[in-house]
Amino acid sequence: MGTYEDVFRASLEAPETFWLKAAQGVDWEVAPSRALDSTGAPFHRWFPDGRLNVCFNALDRHVEAGRGEQPALVHDSPVTGTRRTYTYAALRDEVAAFAGALTRLGVGHGDRVVIYMPMVPEAAVAMLACARIGAVHSVVFGGFAPPELAVRIDDATPKVVVSASCGIEGKRVIPYKPLLDRAIELAAHKPEKCVVLQRPQAEAELGPDDLDWNEAVAGAEPAGCVPVAATDPLYILYTSGTTGKPKGVVRDCGGYTVALRWSMDAVYDVGPGETMFTASDVGWVVGHSYIVYGPLLAGATTILYEGKPVGTPDAGQFWRVAAEYRVKSMFTAPTAFRAIRKQDPEGALAAQYDLSHLRYLFLAGERLDPETYRWASELLDIPVIDNWWQTETGWPIVANPVGIEAAPVKPGSPTFPLPGWDVRVVGPSGQPLPAGTDGAIVVKLPLPPGALPTLWNDDARYVASYLSAFDGYYLTGDSGHIDEDGYVFVMGRTDDVINVAGHRLSTGSMEEALASHPDVAECCVIGVADALKGQVPRGFVVLKAGSERDAEEVEAELVQLVRERIGAVASLKDVAVVPALPKTRSGKILRKTMRGIADGQEEPIPSTVDDPSVIETLRPVLRRTDQPG
Template sequence: MSKQQISPLSTEELEEYWATIAEKIEWFKPYKQVIDKSIVPIPQWFVGGQMNTCHNALDRHVNAGRGKNIALIYDSDMTGERQQYSYQMLLEATTTFAGAMARQGIGKGDRVIIYMPMIPQAIIAMLACARVGAIHSVIYGGTAVEELASRMEDTKAKLVITASCGLKSGQIVEYKPIIDEAIDQTIHQPDLCVVLQRQHVNSPLKFGRDHNWFDFIADAVPQDCVHVEATDPLYIIYASGVMGKQKGLIRDNGGHAVELNWTMTSIYNLELNDVFWASSDISCIVGHSYLVYGPLFNGATTILYEGKQGNSLDAGAFLRIIDEYKVTYLLTDIKALETIKAENLVAEKLQTHNFSSLKSIYLTGDKCKENTLLWYKNTLNIPIIDHWWQTETIWPIAAVNNLDCGNFKPNPTAVSRAIPGWNVQVLDSNGIPTNGGETGEIVCRLPLPPASLVNQWNAETYFIESHFSVYPGFYKTGDTGYVDDNGQIIIVTRFCNIVI
C-alpha cells in the first residue's frame, strides 16, 4: 500500500487492513490477534504483541543509519535559545534519563507527572517514561494547584518531573511553589521530584525528595528499552468532563504507534527529512500526537517552539519559524491563522521571508471560517485543510490527503470525509439515522480504530456510560452536524467538554 492510498475497506476488512499497517513499526514479539472484539465496547488491538514506543521513535532510526538526521529543533523566543538534536543526540539524552529513572526504581506501570514548559527536557522525559514502561501524564505548565493535586491523586504518581519556571508572555511563572503546594494537598504523595533549574529561577529543593536534573542523571547507566505489551498504557491525558470533572484518558502503546505512524504518511504526507510543526503545547493531544510521537515515529524533524501562542500569538515570530526552519507541513489552531490574517503580515513577510518549503497547512480546534480558508489558499497558493478530531480520538476522524485528492473537491464548509477506520453516521434524538443533509448527533460505529478511546483511568464505568450508553453500538462524539451528498462532514456545533 503506497503512502497516498487510503483504502476504503478498513471497516469491512478490519483485521487484514490494520495488520498491513502494523508491519510499519518494529515489534519485539509478534502479536497473536489483530483485534479482540470480545472486550466491549472498546476492543483491544494487537493482543499478545510486545514493542516499545521509544524504540520506534528513536532507536530504529539510529539503527537504520539515520542517527545524524535532525529529530528536534528547539526555538525559544523567550530566551533566544536555539538548539537542534539529532536522533543520536536525542537517543543518548533519553537513555541517560531513563537510566536514572530505573536506578530510582521507576519502571513498568508506574505513573509519572510531567509538569514542564516547552523545552527539550519535557520531550526527553516523555520518551524516557516510554522507554522504561512508565505511564506519563503531561500537565500544562502553570496549571493551578488544585487541578494539579487532583491529577497527582488520581494517578498516584511515583515521580514528578518539572522545571523551576516557565516563561509566559515575558513573565516568569515559578513552577516549584505550585508543585510543592499540590503535593501537600495529596494523600498519596510522589516519592521523587526532579527539577530542571532554569537560569531565571533557582528553586529550593526539599532534601530527600527533590533532585536537581543534572544531579539526578549523573553517572546513570543508559537504559535499554523495556518490552511492553501492545495493550499496556503509554500515557494518561486529561480532558474536561461533565460538571468540571477531569477525565484521564488512557492511550495504549501498540495501537498508538501503529495509528500515528500511519497517519503521518497517509494523512499528512510526511517523508523522511520533512520538517513538521505542530504549533501546540505538548500537554495537549495535538502536542502528544503530532509534536512528539508522530513525527519521530516517521524519522522526520519536529519543532518545539517556546513563545507566545494562542490569543497572544506573536505573528511575526510564527512566520519566522516557517521560513528559518523550512517547515514542510504546519498543523495549527485556527486562532493562529486568524491572528496572522488580522495583523495582515503575510503579504509583508512574503517580501522578506521564503515560505516555498510549506506544502500545506492543517487546522485543528474550532471550525475555520470559509473566507479565512480561501484567503490563505489564495495568498500562499497551498492547500489549507480543515479536519476534525478530538482528544478522545487521538487522531483525525475526518480528513483529506491533499496529495491524492484526485477529482475530490473539498467542501470549504466541511471537515472532509471520514477516513479509514471511522464509520461516521448522523442520528436524530431517537437514535434513527437522519436523511441526507439533516443535522443530528454525530456518532461513530463500533469498533473504533486503534488507540481511540481505550479507557479512562480509574473510571471505566463512567467512561462507558458517558460515551457508549446513549446510542448502543456507537461512540457519541457530542458534536452535531450532517453529511452532504459527497460524504463530506459538516460540523455545526462542538461539544465544549471535549478539548483538543
C-alpha cells in the same frame, strides 16, 4: 495506497487485514498475529498478542538504520532567544540517560510519572524516557493551577513528578515550583520524588524530596528499551475544561504507534528527513501526537516551539520558523491564524520569508471558519487542510487525506472520514439522518487503533460518557451533518446547538456568517437564557487590526448579514464589537465561561485562561440586560 474510496472501504470491510498490514510499518519485539480482540466488547483491544517498545520505534530504529545524525527535534524559543537541535542519536542518548535516572528512582514498568513542564526539549525527553522503560506518563499542561494539578496527581498516583523551575508566557515568567508544591500539599497522594529542571529565568528552591534534573541524570546508567504488551498503557491524558474529577484518557502502546505511523504518511504526507512544525503544546493531545510521537515514529524532524504566534516579537514568527527549518507541513489551531491575520491582515510579514518548502497547512482544535480558510489559502497558495479530532481519539477522525488522495476542499468541512472511522449522524432516538440534516455525530464501534480503549481506572465512566447514548456507537459530543457528497461538517459541540422558540439552531452557522464580514478577525456566538424564547444568540466579534469602522455600524451590518444568510429565525439581534475574546492557552474560546457570565452566574476564571483580564473586560458586556429586541 490506492484511491481514498478503496482504502476507506478496505478499512471498514476488512479491518483485520487492513490494520495488520499497517502494523508492518512498526518494529515489533513480537509481531501480532491478529489485529482486533473484541471478546470484551465494548472494550476492544488492538494487536493483543503483540509486544513492542514505543521509544525504540521513535528513536533507536532510526539510529540503527544509519540516520543517527539527522535532526530529530528542534527547540525554537523566541521568548528566551535560544535554539537547540538534537540529532536522533543525541536525542536517544538524552532519553536513555533520563530513563536511567527514573529507573534509579524506582520507576518501572506500569508506574506513573506526571510531567508538569513548559515547552522545553526536556518535556519530550521525559515522555520518551517513560516510554523507554514501560512507565506511563501523564503530561499536565504547564501552568495549570494547583487544584487542577492535585486532582490529576490523585488520579494517576505517580511515583515521580518531573517539572521545571518556571515557564514563560509572553513576557511573564511563571514560577512552577510553588504551584507544584501547593498541588502536592493539596493532593492525598504524595509522589516519592520530584525532578526539577532549573531554568535561568527563575531558579527554584529545592526541598528534601526534590532532585535537580542534572544531578538526577549524573551517573545514571543509560536505560535500554523495555518491550511491553501492545495493550499496555503508554500515557494518560486528562481532558481539560470539565468540572469535577477529570477524565483520564488512556492511550495504548500498540494501537497508537500503528495509527500514528500510518497517519504521518496518509494524512500529513510527512516522511523520513522531512520537517513538521506543529505549533501546539505537549500538554495537549496535538502535542503528544504530532510534536512528539508522530514525527519521530516517521523519522521526520519535529519542531518544538516555545512562544505565541504574535508578540514574540511580531506576527511573523510562524513564517520565520517555516522558512528557517524548511518546514513541509505546518499544523496549528485556527485561532493562531486569526491572531496572525488580525495583526497582519494583508500578510505582509509572510512575504518576507522563503516559504517555498511549505506544502501544507493543517488546522485543528476548533472549527475552521471559511473566512480564515480563505485568507490562509490565498496568502500561502497551498492546500489548507482542516482536520477534526479529539483528545479521546488521538489522531484525526475526519481530514483531507492528502497522502492517499487529495480531495477538493469545501470551506467549512474537514472533508472525509479517515480510514477506520465509520462516522454517522443520528437524531435524538439514534435514527440515521438524511444528508444535510444536523444531528449528533457518532462513530460506529469498534473505534480504530489509537483511540482510547477506556478511561484510567474508570471503565464505568468510559461507558457512561461515550457509549451509552446510542447503542453500538461512540458519542463524539459534536453536532453537524454529512452532505450528499460525503463531506462532514462539524458545526460545534452538542451544547452549542441552542433552542430558540422551539427552533434548534447551530451557533457555528451564525459564526460562519459573522466571520465572512470583511472587517471581522474572529468571532463567537453563544446562547443565553431568555424568558420569552428560552434561549437567544448573542454575538461577539473582534475587528481586524487597522479597521477604522464605527463599531455600531459594523454591529448593524452583522445582524443583517446573519438574517440574510440564515433567516429571521436565527433571532441574532445582539452583536457586540469587543477588543478580544477569552481563550485557553491552547487557543480555544471559553464559550462555556462566557455563557455562565451572561446568564448571571458567578463564573470563576478558569485556570486554563490565557489572559484573565480579557474576561474581566467582557463581564459588563456579557451581563448587560438591555439587549436589542
